[in-house]
Amino acid sequence: MQIALAGNPNSGKTTLFNGITGKIEHVGNWPGVTVARKEGRVKSHLCPTRETIQVVDLPGAYSMSPYTSEESITRDFVKEEAPDVIINIVDATSLSRSLFFTSQLLEIGIPTVVALNKRDLKHKKEMTVDTGLLSDRLGCPVVEVAAISGEGFADLVKTAHEVLGRGQKAPFEGPDPATASEEAVKAGDKARFDFVQQLVAEVETRKTESQKQTRQDALDRVVAHKILGIPVFALILYGVFSLSQSTIGPPIADYLVGWIDAFYGYVEGLMGTGIHPLLSALLLDGIIGGVGAIVGFLPLIMVLFFLLALLEDSGYMARVAVVMDPYLKKVGLSGRSIIPMVISTGCAIPGVMATRTIRDERQRRTTALLTPFMPCGAKLPVIALFAGVFFADAAWVGTSMYFLAIGVVILGALVIRKITGDTSKSNYFIMELPEYRLPSLKRAYVAMMSQGRAFVAKAMTIILISNALVHVMQTFTWRFQVVGEGMTDASILAGLAGPISWIMIPLGFGIWQLAAAAVTGFIAKENVVGTLAVVFGITNFIDTEELVLISGSESVAGIMGLTSMAALAYLVFNLFTPPCFAAIGAMNAEFESRAWLLGAVGFQLGMGYTLAYLIYQVGTLVTTGSFGAGVVGGLAGIGLFVGTIYYLIRKREREDLEVLEGVA
């Protein structure tokens, strides 16, 4: 038996889905969190029989005629894949809108149960819904639930099981959109709204009108203010990043690293001297050292995810979109573009997928191209490592990377608009404003644990294998002989990364070890830290003695042999080159265009290279009075990047001109 969950955006479908399946899909208090269908199984204690029940969570939709691409997923699923039962989640506070979609769902003929999500009814108490009457009029069962607390779930699943196999009669039938004329469909839909209006008048009683201004509006006056909203947003971001990276995160990380060190010592002692030194080196330095270097940063990432979950739960995200809209419009994006970017500070893959709620194709693709520039959780260890090793004030460097990212996004948006031209004719903005609510610590905890687990799982698989390979490639020469003392340049890894490091001389870090780390970063960005730990033989980036992030900062910096400007350039290079392969894959799926994918990866490579070049060369000029190595050679690379962009802009302008002449 298969149940589909359908309903308006932000009505609580995924919260209900998580509740009845025990899954931990991403939820948030704004419309458009779910952009793809998710499947799961109903928990066995909720099932009335032994039969397993499949549930499909669908993206929110306002009607059967989709406006954005993720809405069409919902329509296509219920129409073409014919689930056995539909559970239609209805927000009890906006019945007169929600039941429009309900009446369309009832027309399909699949047995339907309405789940009346009464989440706001309780504290408001000034409205009641006669569920018995509603059920009568709709011709389907109506079950009251509270998705957040889990009330009514057993009843809901039982009811869904009961209606299985029954037909469904529609309380209102409109003309068939496939055959009827456009006017007839329009008239039918108006009649449908009239039907809903009448129905709501019968079943709902409201004591006070909900359209009066509330305390929420007073809060919005500050938070969503055109000018004030910007510093509020900046302050909140600063709070999130500095709490995770310098206040709460590092002390916990410090504690964790002590455990990892103890484990390293324990394994070392366990192996004794009976094991071949190559094998023990692989295990200790390659695997435990490399993975441990990353897992040490886990607390920073978990704090970040916890705070992001609180932010998403509060209802603030929709306001950020409102505040940013006029500014983002000026660079050819829309207010909705900010949501993928905030999500990307956790992980770029859901960030890129979140662009589906942007209707305009050019804006959507541009956002998908730019959103991976936001430093994600996997890049956080890289930031924390470099900020700690080379800069005393870690908080300042870390947070400034996020604001630099925003600057890069704005610059990138302007350049891309020049290349593609602004194709959006009327750039309207509309966003449903969810009610603010006190974010739940429990939900944030659950989200944090789930993300933390995923991070550890990744460290134990992809990153562990990468580190082991890096270690092996570093240990052996091309003839599979052990690299001799002081002959590290003869290793396979040095041979592979050497040519790449030439390109990086103008950026200040033309060392094969750093080039190798940058390349493994494309597999997963955490690898940058893991590879550095392996190739430089550093096992502990975080001090266990004091609450200083890095053990012997100067010694780590000394081993790498970098100036602080070169280190900053290396950090920026790793943050602003293309993201990991998985995120590139997500970009590919959203672009649906080879040209955009190639252009995007080229643009990201060029952007990372240019930024690193500028930081290193200008920084070196300021600090030492002369340019760094390879200043001329690097200009050639940047010339190629800028030249290509210039050519593309001119090409588009010529085409525009031809179109104009054609019209004349």
Add this chain to the structure above:
Amino acid sequence: MENTCGNRWFRRRERKGCREVAVPKDLTGAKFNESYEIQGIETENQAMADFLFTLGCYEGQRVHVLSALGDNYVIHIKGARYSIDRALARAIRI
């Protein structure tokens, strides 16, 4: 619509006086917390008009403006609140 109310920098103060005489034609001129009947959606963007329809925002329906902050208007239609920009507020004729 805007210029009838004088200098935009003093709009807030002058608007009050203005409203007495000018009957608002679209949501940018609407009084707060007053119910208006939508006369129509005036836009070349048919997809947006269709989308507004699914929210219950079409001729004959009631709409409230709850607040206006810069270019953002918070409106209330059929039990739900939305933030819209000035361009869209101008497209909704009342």
